[in-house]
Amino acid sequence: MKFRIVAVGRRMPAWIAAGCAEYTQRMPRECRVELVEIKPAARAGGGAVQQWLALEAQRIRAALPARACKVVLDERGKPCTTQELARRIARWQRDGLDVAFVIGGADGTARELQSEADWLMSLSPLTLPHGLVRVLLAEQLYRAVSLIAGHPYHRGE
Numbered sequence: 001m002k003f004r005i006v007a008v009g010r011r012m013p014a015w016i017a018a019g020c021a022e023y024t025q026r027m028p029r030e031c032r033v034e035l036v037e038i039k040p041a042a043r044a045g046g047g048a049v050q051q052w053l054a055l056e057a058q059r060i061r062a063a064l065p066a067r068a069c070k071v072v073l074d075e076r077g078k079p080c081t082t083q084e085l086a087r088r089i090a091r092w093q094r095d096g097l098d099v100a101f102v103i104g105g106a107d108g109t110a111r112e113l114q115s116e117a118d119w120l121m122s123l124s125p126l127t128l129p130h131g132l133v134r135v136l137l138a139e140q141l142y143r144a145v146s147l148i149a150g151h152p153y154h155r156g157e
Helices: 014-024 049-063 082-094 111-116 130-149
Strands: 002-008 032-038 068-079 098-103 119-122
Touching (some): 002 049, 014 032, 032 130, 049 111, 068 111, 082 098
Parallel strands (some): 002 032, 002 098, 068 098
């Protein structure tokens, strides 16, 4: 199984890259995580938020694998516990699916992209910095996979 994190934004602070690497490197060989960074739409020179989101949505779609389950992260999405995420991952594994997680940029993601998702997921009702979401998602993927494997990490041991 492969996880692809498609995230709008480049040049994240070193601590974000280090946090993501910490958890993605812990993943077992059968659950690899790939991070694909998407160039944000240029905000200079005017334009409307919807135009920027539409351009970013095009770039995101181009980075999504054709046959992957598409999960868009959004604060208004369905709240999810670690146990629920683990159940979904186990089901995706059984079904032979890879999964692509989409993290929007400063303005979120286009509504059209959200409606195309197989799952609109919320990590928190809080508005979180999109860089921090990368680290939180990587940790939760590792925790969920650890839970499936019965690894003590999930229990805090």
